Amino acid sequence: MYEKYVKRILDIICSLIVIILFGWLFIIVAFLVRFKLGSPIIFKQPRPGKNGEIFNLYKFRTMTDDRDEKGELLPDAQRLTSFGRWLRSTSLDELPEVFCILIGTMSLIGPRPLAVKYLPYYNEYEMHRHDVRPGLTGLAQVNGRNFVNWDERFAYDVKYVNKITFWNDLKIIFLTIKAVVKRTGIEACGSFTLQDFDEYRQNQIKHGEQ
Template sequence: MWSHKAARRKASPRELGKRALDIAISIPAILVLAPILMAVWVAIRLDSPGPAIFRQRRIGRYEKPFDCFKFRTLCHNADDTVHRNAIRRAFAKQLLSNDPDAPYKLTDDPRVTRVGRWLRRASLDELPQLFNVLRGEMSIVGPRPAIPYELEYFRDWHHRRHIVKPGITGLCQVRGRGRLCPEAMLEMDVEYAMNWTLWTDLKLIALTFPVVLRGHGAR
């Protein structure tokens, strides 16, 4: 059985380079995007009761849990049963919507607020994760951070995705987003974790911008 604990080792030069890249991108991005962050914060607070920032326990590198920051897109204290059931169905390869761009996403989730729906389409709900990057819990590029209850559906080799930090963008975001079933996404995550380079990261960052602007698969 493969164990992520066996993969722990001292940071290599390329990992130090990746960390330097994360800092070099996240700090200027936070400063430049500060007006947008503030505007989104105000819009969320005016739209529905509850905090603007949503903290959710996620799985980080070496499967160490951390608090992932997002702009809140759901009603405050929304029940996660809907999402748990959606995850179960998606791993069984059952379609969750009729949208060809997002068949494995809940496009009609009743818990999503008015502002939240717009934030998801524009991918703005992920912006607070720049602070997770700055804190060293995430990277700009990497597998999306898993929710703890998703791990019960992982095969043994899927855990190899956790030898790298989770990221804001990655292979799945540029190769299909919501069009991909969980199995395909995990395969890409492992592919990235086992083969990443700084050049790969730079290419994925560049490819993310047109994907986000098109909005395909983001719901």
């Protein structure tokens, strides 16, 4: 009952409340991004959603468009400014995802939507993370955030998919707020980056671990 009907209704209500109450914050962050990083203000990227269907995820941009002498974009680490790292560490860059929740491509709680290029590398067990709408936050995010390895992250994702309840969602919301306020689960200087999953899985196959 909750998963099939109530959860979607709560997603709509909560996303509308956030947009109405924090519209001023959206405007301020958008202005700062435009001033410090340029345009476009919004970063758009395709991600797999429920049942692996592709949708566009929206975030505030956190990197510049700086290029080398050949006109090619510099590595991410060089384009990520201190302001961009701050946006990521406070999760303010993810504010536009509220609109994805409103239109139904995402949910407030669920497995985080990852890169499309990862799809061929999931095993059958891991693919179950796509049985539900991806979330703004999820069980993996409140259990280590960036410091959880891929196997643990997917285990948390599937655990959530197998037991979706109102009380579990409510607990994840409060733990998310706590993690964001305390900035737990992220590297102190904001530079920690988890190895890409496709590389991680290829290394597993190479060493006979998968």
